[in-house]
Each structure stands twice: as C-alpha cells, then as structure tokens.
Amino acid sequence: MKTEKLFVDADKSDKGIISRAARYLQKGELVAFPTETVYGLGANALDAKAVNRIFEAKGRPQDNPLIVHVSSIEMAQELVLDDLSDYKWLVELLWPGPVTIIFRKARKIPDIVTAGLPTVGIRFPSHPVAQKLIEIAGLPIAAPSANLSGRPSPTDEFHVIEDMDGRIACMLLAGKTLFGLESTIVDLSRGKPTLLRPGPISVERLKTLLPDLEVPEFVKAEEKYSGPALAPGMKYRHYSPKIELILVEGDPRERYKEITDFAFEKNSIILCSRETAHLYPREIRRIVLGSRENLYEVAANLFDALREPGEEFERMVSESFPESGVGLAIMNRLRKAAWKIM
Ligand code: TXA
Ligand code: MG
Numbered sequence: 001m002k003t004e005k006l007f008v009d010a011d012k013s014d015k016g017i018i019s020r021a022a023r024y025l026q027k028g029e030l031v032a033f034p035t036e037t038v039y040g041l042g043a044n045a046l047d048a049k050a051v052n053r054i055f056e057a058k059g060r061p062q063d064n065p066l067i068v069h070v071s072s073i074e075m076a077q078e079l080v081l082d083d084l085s086d087y088k089w090l091v092e093l094l095w096p097g098p099v100t101i102i103f104r105k106a107r108k109i110p111d112i113v114t115a116g117l118p119t120v121g122i123r124f125p126s127h128p129v130a131q132k133l134i135e136i137a138g139l140p141i142a143a144p145s146a147n148l149s150g151r152p153s154p155t156d157e158f159h160v161i162e163d164m165d166g167r168i169a170c171m172l173l174a175g176k177t178l179f180g181l182e183s184t185i186v187d188l189s190r191g192k193p194t195l196l197r198p199g200p201i202s203v204e205r206l207k208t209l210l211p212d213l214e215v216p217e218f219v220k221a222e223e224k225y226s227g228p229a230l231a232p233g234m235k236y237r238h239y240s241p242k243i244e245l246i247l248v249e250g251d252p253r254e255r256y257k258e259i260t261d262f263a264f265e266k267n268s269i270i271l272c273s274r275e276t277a278h279l280y281p282r283e284i285r286r287i288v289l290g291s292r293e294n295l296y297e298v299a300a301n302l303f304d305a306l307r308e309p310g311e312e313f314e315r316m317v318s319e320s321f322p323e324s325g326v327g328l329a330i331m332n333r334l335r336k337a338a339w340k341i342m
Contacts, residue, residue: 003121003165003167007157008129010034010174013135018129019061021172022137029169030057032146032160033133035125036178036256037098037200038153038303039160040143041168042133045079048110052140055112057167059149064116066135066142067100067183069121071134077123079140087188090209098179098200102187113142129174145182150281152303153240155180159307178298181329186210192239195219198329200299214287219328240338242305245316247338252276252319258342262317271305271318273298285313295327299314302330306337 004024008016020110021031028050031042033271041058043050045068055062057230070076073091077084084091091101105120114120123133134141147163154160154305157173164171186206195203207213248259252272256279263270269285273292280286287305290297298321309316318334321327335341 001166001167004170005161005165006172007040008034008171008172010127010129015132015195018132018172019136021170022133023199024170025133025137025139025141028053030054030167031133032128032154032164032168032171033141033143034157034172034177035069035128035130035172037125037181037183038126038155038177038179039146039157040130040141041105041146042143043068043165045113045140045142046108046110048112051110051112053168054142054144057164057317058133058144058147061149062112063115064144065117065121066113066144066239067121068109068113069130069134069141069143070122070124071131073124075134075140076124079109079122080104081106082188087269091124093209094201095124096131097124097125098183100124100183100185100197102185102189102196104189115189119156119187121185123183126284127174127178129172150240152241152306155181155300155303159304162307177299178300179296179326180303181326183334186213198332200296200326200329202279202325203328204325220323221331222334222341237292237302239306241309241316243309243314243316244339245306245318245334245337246340246342247318247320247334252279256280259317259319262315262342266314267312268315268317269309269313271316273319273321276319292321295321295325295330299326299330302333 024031031170082103100119100121102119146160156176179200184201185197187194191213195209198219264285274288275292289301303341
C-alpha cells in the first residue's frame with residue numbers, strides 16, 4: 001500500500017491538509033496523526049472493520065483494547081453510559097490533555113475496540129492537529145500508539161515512517177511530540193478511581209482532584225508486581241529496544257561504577273542525565289536524556305533514545321530517575337523496556 005504523507009504545521013493546523021486525512025478515516029482507512037503525547041494510529045471507532053485494520057497494521061494482539069479519541073466533552077458523552085456532568089469538575093480540568101479516563105462503554109462502540117470489555121478509555125487530546133482531525137472527520141477515533149507492537153511509541157515523524165510506511169493509507173506528520181510518553185490512564189469505572197498507567201499528568205496532580213485515587217503497586221512496573229493486570233495491554237512486552245537494555249536502579253551518583261562496568265562489557269551506550277554525564281569515561285558513548293531538574297525533558301527524549309541505538313552498539317545501560325512527578329512514568333517505561341534490572 002502506498003502511504004500518503006502529509007506534513008502539517010503543529011501550530012497552524014492546516015485545514016485543507018487535515019481534511020484530506022479526515023476523508024481517509026471516513027472511508028474506513030487508517031491515518032497516523034500527532035498528539036501531545038505520542039503519535040496515534042487512528043481509525044473510525046464506530047467501524048469494526050476499520051478498527052480491525054489497526055490490529056493488523058501494528059501486529060497487535062486482539063485482547064489489548066484501544067483508546068477512543070474525541071474532540072469535545074459532548075462527543076465523549078455519546079460513547080459512555082456514565083453521566084459526564086457528574087464528573088464535570090474533573091473532565092473540564094483534565095481535558096483536553098494527556099489523560100485517558102475509563103468509563104462504562106455505550107453500546108455503539110464495537111467490541112473489537114474494547115477487546116470485549118464493558119468499559120472504554122476516552123481521551124480528548126490537546127494537540128491542535130489531533131483535535132482538527134477528529135472535528136473535521138466528525139467521528140470518534142480509536143487509536144493506539146502508531147508503533148509496531150512491542151516497539152517504543154513514536155515521538156517523532158521519522159519513527160512513524162519507520163514503523164508504518166506502506167502499512168497504512170495516510171500519515172499526518174508534525175515533527176516531535178510534546179510530552180513523548182503516553183497519556184496517564186485513570187479508571188473511573190470501578191469503586192475507587194484507580195491509576196492504570198502513569199503518564200505526563202502526575203499522581204501528585206491527580207490526587208489534588210481525586211484525593212482517594214488508588215495507585216496500585218504495578219504502576220511502578222517493578223518485577224515483583226507483575227501479577228494480574230488491570231489494563232489488559234500491560235502483560236505484553238513493551239518498548240523493546242533492538243539491543244539489550246540494562247536498567248541500574250538507584251541514584252547514579254552512587255552506582256556509576258556499576259553502570260560503567262556494564263557498559264565496558266560490550267560496545268554500549270549509556271543513557272544518563274546532564275548532571276551525571278561527567279561520571280562516565282569519555283570513551284563510552286552517552287545519550288543525555290535531559291536534566292534531573294526537569295524530568296519532562298527526560299520524558300520527551302526517552303523513546304527516541306530507546307529506538308535509535310545504531311548498528312554498532314550491542315547494549316544500552318540506563319540510569320534511573322526519581323519516581324516523583326513524571327518520573328514515575330519514566331521509570332514505568334524504563335522498567336518495561338529493560339531486559340535486566342540491576
Ligand atoms: O497517549 C496515549 O494514550 C496514546 C495516544 C495515541 O493517545 N495512545 C496509547 O494507546 O498509548 P495504546 O493502545 O498504546 O495504549 C492504551 C492502553 C493499553 O495499555 C490498554 O490496555 C489500555 O490503554 N486500555 C484501553 N482501554 C482500556 C480499558 N477499557 N480498560 C483498561 N485499560 C484499557
Ligand atoms: Mg502503545
């Protein structure tokens with residue numbers, strides 16, 4: 001299949017170009033599009049045949065449900081049984097933005113979208129291109145991240161091209177995404193609001209809005225908590241870099257010697273912070289993810305680093321980051337990506 005690549009300006013949201021992409025969605029075809037978290041791979045959420053193409057293009061297991069993207073709270077209301085006016089204070093503060101909320105699903109959403117679950121994850125993205133695309137198509141858009149299943153989520157246009165060129169009808173390309181990590185997922189369909197996936201909106205922030213938010217231990221993705229998953233997708237291997245990744249837990253200022261030793265065993269790259277990069281010998285290749293003082297910078301660069309090792313390298317060794325704020329999401333992704341955690 002020839003993939004039509006449409007380049008758009010992230011800020012100006014060019015209507016003519018986006019309308020072209022919207023027509024593919026209306027015809028039941030797949031369109032990759034930018035969001036403020038990662039690129040999504042979209043299909044008309046109300047068309048089971050179109051949604052099935054997502055699973056084929058990604059090689060995604062059918063028991064892993066998709067998030068449905070909307071461009072207004074009214075559109076979200078059409079898709080869920082819960083009365084969103086009961087959650088007005090919450091959704092109006094969190095949306096549009098990088099948070100997915102799980103509600104009880106309406107009948108019109110085909111089972112393939114939710115992998116047969118009685119609930120559905122709804123997200124109202126803040127990226128202007130995503131919003132315009134949904135608005136112009138006039139459809140809710142089911143979309144997982146636009147990577148091949150198991151690979152790191154795409155945070156830049158060339159990641160989307162690498163994974164999806166030739167597999168889908170169209171891609172809207174608008175450069176690098178803002179957060180670089182997938183949305184925070186909060187489940188409101190159970191007794192207590194529960195965090196299912198840490199993301200750009202932190203637990204600290206969510207707890208100011210949902211004081212009784214449950215934060216299960218598994219969101220840390222530590223190996224000892226690999227029990228039954230509440231979010232079905234969590235049991236699958238994620239974010240796999242092409243070469244082995246060793247994650248060294250703890251403060252790198254105390255563990256830099258071990259990091260260095262692991263790096264010397266094979267031709268390696270060290271993933272580190274700006275503040276600690278100087279701890280490692282110059283002859284070892286380093287990727288500085290960002291500053292420990294601004295974990296959003298680390299988050300934004302993480303998936304690109306995991307994706308890009310380059311042919312000559314055999315191993316990546318990564319520092320750990322503090323688990324506060326967006327750091328919890330960073331550590332969740334690093335632990336899931338790691339071949340070995342030391
Ligand atoms: O930022 C994001 O969320 C991106 C952009 C494209 O919006 N999307 C994304 O989708 O990360 P995906 O498919 O890669 O991850 C969706 C996660 C999966 O772990 C899935 O199991 C979970 O959401 N999920 C979806 N529907 C669910 C439901 N009804 N109950 C529990 N978990 C659900
Ligand atoms: Mg994904």
